[in-house]
Amino acid sequence: MDGNQISMLKKIMEIEFTCIDLNLYLDTHPEDQKALQDYNYYSNQLSMLKQQYEQFYGPLMVFGHSQSQYPWKWVDDPWPWEIEY
Template identity: 75%
Template sequence: MDAKAKMLRKLMEIEFACVDLNLYLDTHPSEEKALQSYNYYSEQLKTLKTQYEQVYGPLMAFGQSASQYPWKWIDEPWPWEIQY
């Protein structure tokens, strides 16, 4: 697996943890440890997304991610086309 695929896979793992913790906190809003974990992984996700986009281009279009010149969104492979 190349560096781009490894980074993208790590992004997906952290994003999954954020979604899972988000759902848990919806039903357990007073769980301080879960909230701390959510905040930790949210920061990790933000940092990793920024690093990924600086090297490989935007992960999302429609105003969610800035792009370097030239327009990077059309570069292949698309994130969902990468073989793991």
């Protein structure tokens, strides 16, 4: 696993955390327009980053969430607990 791949995974985790945090906040503050704008911004950023990652390194999720190039790429990457950050 190269440094760029690890960097992209870290950024994906950071943005996912931000989306989760904003999602929880919006559950109790649904009228907060700024929070909703932030959520939509980060959700879009996350989608683009995941798409970029998958183009270079293969799928992040299975069960129909991510497509794979031939041959099946899911088993090529190390499992999350095997990655040294």
